[in-house]
Amino acid sequence: MLRYRSDTRTLVFIAAYFVALGGAWSLSLARSGSVLVAVAALCWISWINAVITHNVVHVPLWRSAWLNKLTRAVLSLTYGFPVNEYVPGHNLSHHRYAQQRRDTMRTTKSRSRWNLANLVIFFPTVAFDVMRANARYVAAARDRRPGWYSERRAQVALAWGVKLALLALDWKKALLFVFVPHLGAVWGVTTVNYLWHDGCDADHPYDHSRNFVGKVFNWFHFNNGFHGMHHMDPGLHWSLLPERHTELVAPHIHPALVQRSLVLYLLRTFVLEWRRLRYDGSPLVLAPEAEDIDWTTSPAPGAIELSYGRDDLPREA
Numbered sequence: 001m002l003r004y005r006s007d008t009r010t011l012v013f014i015a016a017y018f019v020a021l022g023g024a025w026s027l028s029l030a031r032s033g034s035v036l037v038a039v040a041a042l043c044w045i046s047w048i049n050a051v052i053t054h055n056v057v058h059v060p061l062w063r064s065a066w067l068n069k070l071t072r073a074v075l076s077l078t079y080g081f082p083v084n085e086y087v088p089g090h091n092l093s094h095h096r097y098a099q100q101r102r103d104t105m106r107t108t109k110s111r112s113r114w115n116l117a118n119l120v121i122f123f124p125t126v127a128f129d130v131m132r133a134n135a136r137y138v139a140a141a142r143d144r145r146p147g148w149y150s151e152r153r154a155q156v157a158l159a160w161g162v163k164l165a166l167l168a169l170d171w172k173k174a175l176l177f178v179f180v181p182h183l184g185a186v187w188g189v190t191t192v193n194y195l196w197h198d199g200c201d202a203d204h205p206y207d208h209s210r211n212f213v214g215k216v217f218n219w220f221h222f223n224n225g226f227h228g229m230h231h232m233d234p235g236l237h238w239s240l241l242p243e244r245h246t247e248l249v250a251p252h253i254h255p256a257l258v259q260r261s262l263v264l265y266l267l268r269t270f271v272l273e274w275r276r277l278r279y280d281g282s283p284l285v286l287a288p289e290a291e292d293i294d295w296t297t298s299p300a301p302g303a304i305e306l307s308y309g310r311d312d313l314p315r316e317a
Helices: 005-025 032-056 065-078 083-094 115-144 146-169 171-197 215-220 227-232 238-249 262-271
Strands: none
Touching: 005 032, 005 065, 005 171, 005 238, 032 065, 032 083, 032 171, 065 083, 065 146, 083 115, 083 146, 115 146, 115 171, 115 262, 146 171, 171 262, 227 238
16 A cells, blocks of 8 residues: 555654664663663654655655554654644745745854854754744644644644653653654754755756765665755655656756765865855855745745645555
8 A cells, every 4th residue: 555665664664763762761771871872773763754754744655545644643753743744844835935035944044154053053043933834824724724734733632642641651761762852853854954955056947955865875864865856846756866866957966966975065064164155165145134924824826725745646656
């Protein structure tokens, strides 16, 4: 019933979260070294599940609507937050209006002259704007998208009900093994937006996104390094991104926007270089920053009506 057999890997990583959490919970907190390893492992696997969350809000996993709802509920436990709330800020704001005033996660909101500081402060800078826009969308969707609204409410009850139950069971383990990894996941999946887009040309047909094409990185992160192709066709399944990147993006994009190694890019951009640069190496000159435009009250046609990228419409593998 999977639309794409490659999503067997997705299911393995979802299951791996619960295995890792069970193993961590069985540890004695007196074993500080093992606890630190467990927290780090859970931060990573929860981040992977945030990537999976991103994938399923664009292309649902199953050919069955109820299995897709079940998967979104489970991911609300592994990612740590209601999956439906990922849709407004990402699908309907960022993808429709990338780097514009209706994009609540545009990278120009971080404005330090020291680029490493921009990376560090990006999440707290945009987080409250995203939360406010999400709240406005939820209020509008209550009447206009009652199915989406009800599903989100169930996800909220499940995600936070389980967290509170685990706090009551053992508050120290809950903070270490649940709350910290979930915060790390939402921090990571937001902050990576800075790497994808800062210093790029939002108006260019190909140079709007930075790509990381290393095979190991993309195996573990479901080809999300091919970000330019993802923006060109958000409903394209992750397993198809490398082929389409080679065909449609690689012949046209600026070479600096195709990076082989994320680690080397981070080292060059934020450690060896302090300035904030455009993708072509010239200094990035920011226009004066203005307030967000509320896309939930002045959206593109049909924006408020969407819940998922292509909802639960089946696609051929």
